[in-house]
Amino acid sequence: MDDTIKWVANNLARPATDTAATAFLGSQDLAAARRFHASFPEYAPTPLRSLERLAARLGIGGLYIKDEAHRFGLNAFKALGGSWAIARHLGRQLALAPGELSPGRLAAAAAAAGPLTFATATDGNHGRGVAWTARRLGCRAVVYLPKGAARHRVDAIRAEGAEAIVTPLNYDDAVRLAADDARRHGWTLVQDTAWEGYQDIPAWIMQGYGTMVAEALDQLRALGAPPPTHVFVQAGVGALAGAVQGYLANLLPDARPHTVVVEAAQADCLYRSALAGDGRPRSVGGDLDTVMAGLACGEPNPLGWNILRSHSETFASCPDWVAALGMRLLGAPLAGDPRIISGESGAVTAGLLLALVRDGSLGGLRRHLGLGAGSRILLFSTEGDTDPDSYRRIVWDGQLASPLARLEA
Ligand SMILES: Cc1ncc(COP(=O)(O)O)c(C=O)c1O
Numbered sequence: 052m053d054d055t056i057k058w059v060a061n062n063l064a065r066p067a068t069d070t071a072a073t074a075f076l077g078s079q080d081l082a083a084a085r086r087f088h089a090s091f092p093e094y095a096p097t098p099l100r101s102l103e104r105l106a107a108r109l110g111i112g113g114l115y116i117k118d119e120a121h122r123f124g125l126n127a128f129k130a131l132g133g134s135w136a137i138a139r140h141l142g143r144q145l146a147l148a149p150g151e152l153s154p155g156r157l158a159a160a161a162a163a164a165g166p167l168t169f170a171t172a173t174d175g176n177h178g179r180g181v182a183w184t185a186r187r188l189g190c191r192a193v194v195y196l197p198k199g200a201a202r203h204r205v206d207a208i209r210a211e212g213a214e215a216i217v218t219p220l221n222y223d224d225a226v227r228l229a230a231d232d233a234r235r236h237g238w239t240l241v242q243d244t245a246w247e248g249y250q251d252i253p254a255w256i257m258q259g260y261g262t263m264v265a266e267a268l269d270q271l272r273a274l275g276a277p278p279p280t281h282v283f284v285q286a287g288v289g290a291l292a293g294a295v296q297g298y299l300a301n302l303l304p305d306a307r308p309h310t311v312v313v314e315a316a317q318a319d320c321l322y323r324s325a326l327a328g329d330g331r332p333r334s335v336g337g338d339l340d341t342v343m344a345g346l347a348c349g350e351p352n353p354l355g356w357n358i359l360r361s362h363s364e365t366f367a368s369c370p371d372w373v374a375a376l377g378m379r380l381l382g383a384p385l386a387g388d389p390r391i392i393s394g395e396s397g398a399v400t401a402g403l404l405l406a407l408v409r410d411g412s413l414g415g416l417r418r419h420l421g422l423g424a425g426s427r428i429l430l431f432s433t434e435g436d437t438d439p440d441s442y443r444r445i446v447w448d449g450q451l452a453s454p455l456a457r458l459e460a
Contacts, residue, residue: 054454056406057316057368058416061325061360066307068300069361075254075354076297081261083149084135088262090153091134091187093123097263099270104385106428109408113276113427116381116401117267118391120435123183126207127345127397127434128263129243130180132290135259136241136252137169137184158188168193168238172225174287174344175204176396176434181241182213193238195229197222201344201438221339222287223350244288244352253290253354260294267429268302278303279429281420283311283400286355287348289321291433293355296362308429309420311365313400315341319368320351321359326366332356342371342441342451345396345434365419369399375451377402381432382446393432394442400430402453409455 088094098118106114119128138152145160161167168191171181178194185192192213196205200217208215218225226242230249233240245253271278282299286292292312300307314322317340323333335349359366377398381391393401407413407422420426436442444450 053316054370054372056370056373056403056410056413057322059322059326059366060419061364061366062328063330063360064364065361068304069358072357072361073297073301076258076261076294076301078301080149080258081265081298083152084259085262085265086150087135087138087152088131088259091123095121096266096270097121099267099274100389100391101274102384102388104388108385109404110424111422111426111428112424114430115267115271115276115279115427116391116430116432117263119263119397119431119433120392125179125183126437127176127179128260128291128431129176130183131262132243132256132259133171133177133180133241134184136255137181137188139255140239140252141188154187161188161190166191168236169241170229170233170238171195171241172197172222172229174222174347175200175208175437176345177243178208178213178215179204179211182208182211186212193232195225197225197347201441203438203440204344207437221337222348243290244348244350245354250354253352257290257294257297257354260291261298263431264295264298264302276427278306279308279427281311281422281426281428282308283313283403283428283430285313285346285396285399285431285433286321287318287346287396288350288352289355289359290352292321292363293352293358295431297358300358300362307362309365310363311367311403311420312359312363313367313369313403315343315346315374315399316368316370317341318347318349320349321356322366322368324351324356324360330360342395342445343374343399344438346399365416367403369403372451372453373402373406374399375402375445376405376453376455378442378445380405391432392435394434394437395445397432397434401432404428404430406455410458412458
């Protein structure tokens with residue numbers, strides 16, 4: 052198995068914001084989504100951690116990590132998207148403007164409308180968010196998971212009262228099954244990827260992720276720190292990365308950070324799309340067998356890809372050890388830095404950052420990024436230990452050891 056980190060400079064990235072691609076991530080949508088999220092009693096902004104000692108050790112000016120394990124008590128950022136998409140969908144049926152949506156109002160309307168069912172396919176986190184929202188609105192959720200889904204993730208979905216079906220399929224085929232079943236039963240599909248004729252709900256999901264970006268920029272301001280110079284963001288289908296990139300391009304058009312899109316090597320469809328260099332998306336098939344379950348998606352979300360291809364400067368493809376390295380780095384911080392419990396899909400960007408500094412063969416990427424004392428890097432730890440068994444195998448038992456010590460010797 053190839054254990055090298057691969058990267059490509061995106062030759063299609065342009066300094067100016069492609070407003071046609073990012074139009075659905077506008078400031079009014081962002082404000083409405085934030086207001087809606089804040090109206091849940093479980094809402095609080097997730098912490099933005101500053102890792103000063105690690106930043107100094109890495110030779111950069113600042114390292115900030117948004118800790119999404121604290122989101123709504125759900126251990127991952129994902130409910131931001133599913134909840135806002137469900138709200139917008141119901142709001143459209145009720146002729147309510149985005150700014151008028153609140154959980155109380157929607158629950159009353161859903162009760163009057165009769166039994167409603169939302170369906171989705173998920174590695175776990177998105178399905179838990181959909182199930183959580185459906186339960187709060189008094190609706191039903193049916194959640195399809197790919198083969199090999201971790202027991203804890205399935206249990207967490209069932210604990211929200213949803214029906215969870217573990218399929219013998221990979222993620223992308225589970226999406227097709229969920230879409231077919233939803234059509235047959237008259238359910239509403241709440242999927243975080245898009246295709247021809249299915250764009251509104253995925254666009255609303257991406258809008259919902261904006262709350263996390265806006266909180267991070269507010270929190271940096273409150274710390275007296277300027278906006279980041281670099282953002283590393285992990286990707287499965289690329290809805291999260293597209294939303295982060297799109298909002299950054301809209302909110303910071305004159306000071307857009309350099310963005311690095313980070314994928315699991317076994318499911319690196321966006322990296323391959325950037326490598327092809329012609330602007331067209333590429334897919335990866337097969338088992339997509341990676342410990343980064345949230346990133347195990349082989350087909351790009353076209354709305355996300357549309358944004359990433361014209362803005363994101365760099366795409367990286369990381370073997371599983373990079374995620375494991377990031378989990379250990381954040382779980383066992385330098386003295387004085389805060390500890391972050393970060394799961395496989397949450398920690399890969401931190402692992403990449405450490406590898407960048409220590410792995411001599413990544414000198415070209417270091418120079419391309421221009422990392423130095425003036426760099427302020429923002430990362431998103433998008434999940435906590437959503438599979439605690441795997442977390443302990445990696446962090447306690449040393450599964451997926453990093454080759455860095457061998458490379459440095
Ligand atoms: C924890 C975590 N991080 C990142 C992602 C990637 O999001 P996307 O599929 O939109 O690229 C996911 C997706 O499920 C996830 O669960």
